[in-house]
Amino acid sequence: MTQDIEMLDYICKNAEMGRDNLSHILDKIEDAELHKCLVSQMEEYQKTYDSAYEMLDNLGHKPESAGVMAKTMAHLTSDVKTISDNSPSKIAEMVIQGNTMGVTKMTKRIHEYDGDNKKIVALAQKHVAMEEDNIEEMKKFL
Template sequence: MDSDSALLNYVYQNAEMGTRSIDKLLDIVEDQEFRRHLEAQKREYSAFEREAGNLMERSGCNQKGLTAFEKMRTNLMIDMQTLTDHSASHVAEMMMIGSNMGVINAVKNLKKYPEADRDTRALMERLLKSEEDNVQQLKKFL
């Protein structure tokens, strides 16, 4: 897999994971201010998903979304972690952990694929910045 394809697929999968997780969490979260925040975050992830998909299509990359196992595992983890505590504080903490994982993986991928083209790297860098911003914004819900 070439650099552009690898980075674009990472962005796509990260954004897909974000939108799917937030969809599931919106069924659980009751705090209205936090729901609005999650809905805004979901729109942002959806935009990344579309943009990565468009870049993959233009460059002829094969799009690799999340596997059925990854989707099932994510849903089970959310169910287990919110079984006894579905407060905004707990869900914000879960989202922060996910965003921090996104930050780590984005940095690793940017270092792993320095030869990726400018547009691909720019998208990855914007995703990295978005994940960092998410962590900061979620702090107020802890």
């Protein structure tokens, strides 16, 4: 059960960071289509978070937050990257980089997961697929 809790907690943290980072850059976006895409992606992150949260709750646990320091560093990084260029291309590039990091880290976690809960693996794989879809969606803004 420890493996299940750790995996679900990681899914929550990953989805939380994605959602919060997108939320942080939304006010910098002037392109209506890009804004709409990122709001939709935020909603997908929230759905993933909610699913993992519910599974954790059923195990009698609550997720740990991604952490103030991690969020602050991510926000500062995006602020610095967009201070001189907040074009749709630059924003898309940043989102692609974030999604790529998410895919890499979640895939690694899936491979390290020793539990046998197929629902948890399916949720993690669905999250990876969502991040990969986000990357494809952002390419049109490059």
